[in-house]
Amino acid sequence: MALANRFHLPLEKTLRVIHLCFIFVFLLTTFLFWQQGKLFNQGYRTSQLSHLESVVARLESRAKYTMDSLRYLQRIFIDAMDDPLFPGSVRAFSEIIDQQGSAPLWGSELPLPLKAGFSPNIASPAKYELHALRKIQDFFPLAGDAKNLPADIYYISRQGKYIASLSPEINSLLVRSYHPRSKEGIFILASPLLNPQRQPFWTRQNIARAQHTLINSAVPIDFHGEWIGLLGIAITGENITTLLNDSLSGQTQSAYQLFDGRLHPLTAAAGELNHVKLTAAQLALISKKLAASAQGTLRFWHVYVTFGMIPGTQSVLISTQTLRQGLHEDFGHFSALLVMMWVIFVLLLWASHRMICRLVRNMGTLQREMHWHAYHDPLTSARNRRGFFEKTAQLSPRYKDYTLIQIDLDRFKKVNDSFGHQAGDSVLVHATQYIQQAIRSKDVLGRLGGEEFCVYLPDTHLEAGIAVAVRIKKQLEFSPLALSNGSVLTITASLGVAAHSEHPHYSLEQIQSLADERLYRAKLRGRNQVCADGEETQA
Numbered sequence: 001m002a003l004a005n006r007f008h009l010p011l012e013k014t015l016r017v018i019h020l021c022f023i024f025v026f027l028l029t030t031f032l033f034w035q036q037g038k039l040f041n042q043g044y045r046t047s048q049l050s051h052l053e054s055v056v057a058r059l060e061s062r063a064k065y066t067m068d069s070l071r072y073l074q075r076i077f078i079d080a081m082d083d084p085l086f087p088g089s090v091r092a093f094s095e096i097i098d099q100q101g102s103a104p105l106w107g108s109e110l111p112l113p114l115k116a117g118f119s120p121n122i123a124s125p126a127k128y129e130l131h132a133l134r135k136i137q138d139f140f141p142l143a144g145d146a147k148n149l150p151a152d153i154y155y156i157s158r159q160g161k162y163i164a165s166l167s168p169e170i171n172s173l174l175v176r177s178y179h180p181r182s183k184e185g186i187f188i189l190a191s192p193l194l195n196p197q198r199q200p201f202w203t204r205q206n207i208a209r210a211q212h213t214l215i216n217s218a219v220p221i222d223f224h225g226e227w228i229g230l231l232g233i234a235i236t237g238e239n240i241t242t243l244l245n246d247s248l249s250g251q252t253q254s255a256y257q258l259f260d261g262r263l264h265p266l267t268a269a270a271g272e273l274n275h276v277k278l279t280a281a282q283l284a285l286i287s288k289k290l291a292a293s294a295q296g297t298l299r300f301w302h303v304y305v306t307f308g309m310i311p312g313t314q315s316v317l318i319s320t321q322t323l324r325q326g327l328h329e330d331f332g333h334f335s336a337l338l339v340m341m342w343v344i345f346v347l348l349l350w351a352s353h354r355m356i357c358r359l360v361r362n363m364g365t366l367q368r369e370m371h372w373h374a375y376h377d378p379l380t381s382a383r384n385r386r387g388f389f390e391k392t393a394q395l396s397p398r399y400k401d402y403t404l405i406q407i408d409l410d411r412f413k414k415v416n417d418s419f420g421h422q423a424g425d426s427v428l429v430h431a432t433q434y435i436q437q438a439i440r441s442k443d444v445l446g447r448l449g450g451e452e453f454c455v456y457l458p459d460t461h462l463e464a465g466i467a468v469a470v471r472i473k474k475q476l477e478f479s480p481l482a483l484s485n486g487s488v489l490t491i492t493a494s495l496g497v498a499a500h501s502e503h504p505h506y507s508l509e510q511i512q513s514l515a516d517e518r519l520y521r522a523k524l525r526g527r528n529q530v531c532a533d534g535e536e537t538q539a
């Protein structure tokens, strides 16, 4: 008993400990993988930002010439308006317009929307603007960097006079773009409210009823603290897109797009194939981030977005990259490898967990079987001698008044001799079943050896025990066994009964010996009978 119990594993507890160990290993390793993934993510973020920065730098250097020209013209313009010694005569506006044919500096009057930023009541007289324009007209061809960025310079007065530049095509586009119903006029961005620093800015101008798009690099012109007009360089959308494409280097999986300060697109996306169209909500989030920092990154589900301001232009460069595109880059390869390693690790962990659990379960089953075999008779499944005495020893202190019935099948040797050992085994199994049926579930049945059985009846005095013995005898006698060869065997048994109450000072073994003596007395008296206390009880 002690040996089997000593090695008895509390299976459920053991399994629970194994589960906990594996969960711990899983969580720890997943955490380590996660940390590594975060490092890769940081690296990826930095590489995206540095790529964006290099494109921004290239764009900035290419746009710098335009912006410098603009600032330069702005300064000359303002100086010229203030200069009382400005050479040349001041002519009437209409007089200048008459000279359109010979000097294509002046455009025509615009149908400007007076209520939307264009005021006819500006204090500064038009003559100052005319002075200034005449002075800067010679610089106009210089400002347009025809080689790098074909552009055109123009001036628009807030008084509603349109004064255009060299290209008749751009003139006509500008005229059309300032339609009274248009809400996208660049004047809005030049107002002191939206541009308190009076900085140059880039913005897109959709030309109504035209295929073209103009990107304006513009700067507000103030005179004596009064905002009087706008000096700008108009670049066609195609040229800006070309500029962006030229600024990208090498093979990139990202798509780049240039936006104005209000995140309206200025160019088509470079890397069109990979382009992801951002929603208004996503652009609003980027705009919020840009208010706090000049550049940053965001992730919208599987799309990684990197953005940064282009200094001096108030425009924003945004690059987008989907997860699939990212996987083609170095950090994507590393991340995919990391995820693969994690998956393999989890699969191996899961497989080893299953294997160990199965091993422990098998060990548990084996142990239970060994334990069962140590205490039971494998033929009849009744308790063996060891199992019987262990169980009854456990029960005896609880039940002072118990009775033992000793049972021995009659002439069993004859069955073996006549019908074979197998038939003898069947008789033993048959007898066990019927004895079991005749007793209560709390009674204990044991096969003590050969064809000898013993029943322990707890809480039972002698008379009740004798009654149970008689019931067993009858049950066996009237339940013949049919053999496979057609023979029918009647099984009888001799039974000896002894109760603890007869000799309260006797041990269990002594009571059993007494029952055994009475059994042999029953045998001597002719078998198939119950014997108790030396007196034969015939049933």
Ligand SMILES: Nc1nc2c(ncn2[C@@H]2O[C@H](COP(=O)(O)OP(=O)(O)OP(=O)(O)O)[C@@H](O)[C@H]2O)c(=O)[nH]1
Binding pocket: 379, 408, 409, 410, 411, 412, 413, 414, 416, 420, 421, 422, 423, 424, 425, 428, 449, 450, 451, 523
């Ligand atoms: N088939 C089978 N026979 C067994 C087993 N264990 C013991 N025996 C046989 O049981 C027989 C017992 O015979 P005996 O002790 O002479 O008793 P009996 O023939 O029943 O005669 P009485 O007890 O005097 O009625 C022996 O022949 C044993 O070999 C067993 O597990 N299976």
